[in-house]
Amino acid sequence: MEKIYKILCVDDEDFNLDLLETILSPLGYELLTAQSGKAALETLTARHVDLVLLDINMPEMDGYEVCGKIKSDPQTRHIPVIMITSLDSRDNKLRSIEAGADEFLGKPLDQSELLLRVKNILAARDYEDTFTYLIHALARTSEANDMDTGNHILRVGEYSAIIARELGMPEKFIETIRLQATLHDMGKVHIPSHILKKDGRLNESEMEEVKKHSAFGAMIIGDHPRLAFGKRIALSHHEKWDGTGYPTGLKGEEIPLEARIVAIADCYDALRNSRIYKPRYDHWAACKVITEGDGRLQPEHFDPQILAIFKRIEPMFAALYDKLKDAPTVNGNPLH
Ligand SMILES: [Fe+2]
Ligand SMILES: [Fe+2]
Structure with a gap:
């Protein structure tokens, strides 16, 4: 029609x-x-x-x-x-x-x-x-294999856009990060589902497998100039400011700005979501882990300027999480 x-x-x-x-x-x-x-x-x-x-x-x-x-x-x-x-x-x-x-x-x-x-x-x-629709459709394919849901992907895009706005980035950057941050975990389609859905902590070799999702994501997104932004995010969203991240161990401003922004957005949302092996954190507990660390995660992992913005605007993250909350599920199946 x-x-x-x-x-x-x-x-x-x-x-x-x-x-x-x-x-x-x-x-x-x-x-x-x-x-x-x-x-x-x-x-x-x-x-x-x-x-x-x-x-x-x-x-x-x-x-x-x-x-x-x-x-x-x-x-x-x-x-x-x-x-x-x-x-x-x-x-x-x-x-x-x-x-x-x-x-x-x-x-x-x-x-x-x-x-x-x-x-x-x-x-x-x-x-x-149509472009937006296809990016979202592509992003959703990564859920098939993972515990994340479509709303995790959308929320990461929205938090990233808020941070970009606070950083004073131009409107084009804000719109692009909102859309293309949704592709950050695209590479998970290549990671065996029994690892991503494992009921318990991952062992070292499983962790090494999961780490490959960054490079796989960049490979899937490929070389179209309009997706170069999303490709950088997919490749570098697990790099850490202090150089302890993966896949390359980039440090500080060597990490593309868009990936530094998505790193904190993704981390906040991952903390708020329950996994099979970990409970859901409330907003304050998630903020505490990001700003004070918990042994595995340290504030030094994040760009200090972006971390300062997060501290200032964290209520906006809480509001967004509530607004785009996942539908309740029973045994992983959506309730209708
Ligand atoms: Fe990831
Ligand atoms: Fe994610």
Whole structure:
């Protein structure tokens, strides 16, 4: 079945909304309309929307402010926004870019230009959605063999994004780490399941087997430039700041930043999860192990700057864990 795209048109003037409807509806797009910024934001929280066409000049909340709000909300920032600006206004275009708009169109609207922009931006969005879907599907395959669940993988991506934001990394880095951190344990598909699911501590040779998952992960992810980030994470997320990690024993800033971030995110979540041989830690117990050590794990294993951020924002980790908690299970089977 063909997907019907929903386009939200935001303009305070009926005439402009009617015009957009006349141009777009015959082509099979479903149009939603809002006559103010406030109404647009309400629609976006209540309905699925694929694209926003946004007028700049509106009373109360103007288009820049609406766009800024759409792009700063994690629930809506992926929705593309086309700003409709007055013709030839360089200032309007610059302010649209600053507000996070994906495209702009000049007024009066040129019908063929509008249709082309809408078609292209929806195609680009579809491509990105498919890419995200496939990364998550790939990441989920690593669970088949392991005790981790899909939500562990998603949580690690989310914690990593929070740390990256606190570090002041650009939006592109934050989005990439959120998605590609989910691939960190990809290589576990190559590790025998009886080792990963063993009821008890691993012996030395089993531990050596498990350690191979870093290199296997990097090998599976391969050499596509768009996945280079995920490959570095898979390869180096068990390296430690003091040089005692694996597979290479990299030290300090030799370890890629994205892998240093995922190391602490993965560690926190692993501590919160129960394994066959270890109980679930509560938030405070997990924080204590990370910040004070427990014999096996030491604070020196982590990048000190990232550890300081963790100490500052650990309540956000607790909130995220609760929000993305795994469904309750009975004997490992999900409850429905
Ligand atoms: Fe791992
Ligand atoms: Fe993990």
